Amino acid sequence: MRRKLAAGNWKMNGTAASLAELEALKALMPENAPDVLICPPAPLLFRANEAARATGIQIGAQDCHAQNSGAFTGDISAAMIADTGASHVIVGHSERREAYEEHDSDVRKKAKAAWAAGLTAVICIGESADNHSANNTLDIIAGQLAGSLPDGMTATNTVIAYEPIWAIGTGKVPTLEQIVEVHDFIRGKIISRFGAEIGDMIPLLYGGSVKPDNAAMIFKAENVDGALVGGASLKAADFAPIISALADS
Numbered sequence: 675m676r677r678k679l680a681a682g683n684w685k686m687n688g689t690a691a692s693l694a695e696l697e698a699l700k701a702l703m704p705e706n707a708p709d710v711l712i713c714p715p716a717p718l719l720f721r722a723n724e725a726a727r728a729t730g731i732q733i734g735a736q737d738c739h740a741q742n743s744g745a746f747t748g749d750i751s752a753a754m755i756a757d758t759g760a761s762h763v764i765v766g767h768s769e770r771r772e773a774y775e776e777h778d779s780d781v782r783k784k785a786k787a788a789w790a791a792g793l794t795a796v797i798c799i800g801e802s803a804d805n806h807s808a809n810n811t812l813d814i815i816a817g818q819l820a821g822s823l824p825d826g827m828t829a830t831n832t833v834i835a836y837e838p839i840w841a842i843g844t845g846k847v848p849t850l851e852q853i854v855e856v857h858d859f860i861r862g863k864i865i866s867r868f869g870a871e872i873g874d875m876i877p878l879l880y881g882g883s884v885k886p887d888n889a890a891m892i893f894k895a896e897n898v899d900g901a902l903v904g905g906a907s908l909k910a911a912d913f914a915p916i917i918s919a920l921a922d923s
């Protein structure tokens with residue numbers, strides 16, 4: 675049985691005071707809560723791990739460099755992230771792909787760096803609005819999967835997040851049929867490349883405007899094992915109902 679994961683990506687939001695949300699979230703989470711992951715900005719990682727210790731909430735980073743160390747001003751390595759006590763790192767988020775011109779080959783290297791540091795890589799893929807309108811979604815997804823997933827993926831070192839770029843922060847959400855189509859397609863692709871023992875066990879997350887009022891609809895899809903949530907993960911009161919909807923799915 676695949677594990678369910680509710681992941682929150684705080685993006686460039688929050689200060690130390692925001693870590694109070696972790697305890698608030700724990701208090702609101704159902705007893706049968708799935709795995710919960712919060713990815714705060716890098717300066718909060720150490721303190722977030724401290725604050726999350728008694729809650730069972732896991733902590734992850736939002737990006738890492740592909741190298742372990744070196745002259746890369748402003749960057750952080752997967753080893754440094756692991757040193758904070760974090761368990762996951764997001765790689766290939768569309769905001770990084772767009773703003774920093776990260777390509778599939780960069781994402782692949784970062785995922786391997788994450789594994790080498792003992793972290794689970796949350797590898798993001800997703801098509802642009804133009805590709806969506808041109809009905810190119812599955813071709814784009816196939817290319818991103820082929821390019822971004824390194825050989826060596828196991829049932830436990832990777833989570834894949836499908837985030838249509840046009841749905842991120844826009845309030846637009848694909849229909850359940852569209853979500854089912856893309857997630858079934860991803861499942862089929864990873865099974866055919868990595869075999870059923872691995873491909874069947876990798877959690878697939880949906881991301882893009884997941885809110886308390888649409889989460890139950892999204893989690894109806896058989897191959898949606900959770901969500902990567904941006905805006906609605908910042909406040910425990912918004913994220914907790916999403917976690918409950920996942921627990922009940």
Ligand SMILES: O=C[C@H](O)COP(=O)(O)O
Pocket residue numbers: 683767837841842843844881882883884902903904905906
């Ligand atoms: O990483 C999270 C996604 O980009 C989704 O963001 P959003 O929930 O604010 O649309």
